[in-house]
Amino acid sequence: MEYSFRPQWRPWNVQSGYSPACGRCGKFHKHYICNSINQRCFSCGKFGHYSSKCFSKVTKDRKSTPVHVKSRKQKERDIARMNSYIERKNIIRALPFSGMRHSAFVQYLDIANVLKTELKSVKQKISKERNTNLEQQKCIEDLKLQLKNQQIIESERDQFKQELENIQQQKEESASPVDVQEYVHQIQKLQHSLEEEKKCVKLVHELFALRCSEFSDEKQNLENEKQALEKEKADLCSKVHFQADSISQLTFELQDLNHEYHLVSRQNQQRPNNNNRRYNNRRGGRFR
Known part of the structure; x- marks a missing residue:
């Protein structure tokens, strides 16, 4: 529950004994005796105050009703209606049983009811005639379309007949023994x-x-030659492989010999050779 307590306008003075009006209910009582604590407000829906002391109360604006002014034609129409109504009432009043206001006989003699019934019957007849006219118009349109189609077909038939006659004449003219x-x-x-x-x-x-x-004979001969060539090719390939293996062995042997030769040449260079000394006359007879 939502509570919305309203404070009092003045604090209660115990010495003077004066208690002002309560801000929740509007009555004079002590602040702890208010009966509006458990009451619901009718304007905001909260508990703790009355609607007379509600701060959220909204005053509704009174909408002014617009004044409708009739035009001259509307006034004339209303006057004519009133005159016709008065005339009908005067006719009924002239009758001896005019005092019977709410009887079925008076309603039957009322001119307006009679006219209404006649108008309804006339309207029904007019609507039926309109429906029949519409159906007849549809039928007429369908018949017109059929006539047009028949005329087109007849014209095409005449054209075909003329063409056939012309063709027959041409055949007769062109025919010879x-x-x-x-x-x-x-x-x-x-x-x-x-x-x-x-x-x-x-x-x-x-x-x-x-x-x-x-x-076919040539093909067989060529196939035989092909097989022989393939065999020769296989033999040559085997020979080539054998020679390649022998060449590889020889290359390895040559490499070994070259290696040995280089080693021997290095050893000879390191040793001094006195037997190969020669006399050089150009340099003062020195040995080199």
Whole structure:
């Protein structure tokens, strides 16, 4: 629960015995005897004070209702309605049973009700006629489309008939007596040409078979030669490998000999050789 306590406006003086108005309930009592502690405020919804002493109370602005001013046409319309209403009431009052205000007979004699019923019936008839007219218009449009299609089809038929007649006339004009013997001679010539072509085809097949046999023999010979060459190649490769091994051995031996030769030459250079001394006359007969 949310509490919102309101302080008193003046502290309570015990000596004077005066207790001011409470800031929570608005009554005169001691500060510890207020009954509004457990009461809910109607304006803010909190406990501890009344709505008369609520600080969060919002004053609602009173909205001013706008004044609607009628126009001249609206006033004339209202006057005409009132006059028609008064006339109808005067007619009813002239009757001997005018005192029967709320009877069913008066409602039946009321002109407005009669007119309303008539208007409703007329509106229903008009709506039915409109629906029928719309359906008829749709049917008419469909019939128009069908007529147009039929006219187009008839025009196309007439064109085709004229074209057929023209073609028949052209055939009749171009037709001439045919000689049967000429056709027979042409057929015989064609037969002879076909026989000659068949003979040529047979010769070509025979030549092709001979060529195939020759090519097969040549192919076998080439394969045999290829195998022999491969064998020779293998022998040569083996010989080359053997020679390469021998060459490698010889190179190793040469390297060893060179190494020994270098060692011997170094040893000879280090030793003094007195036997090879020569007499040099150009330098005063000194030995070198």
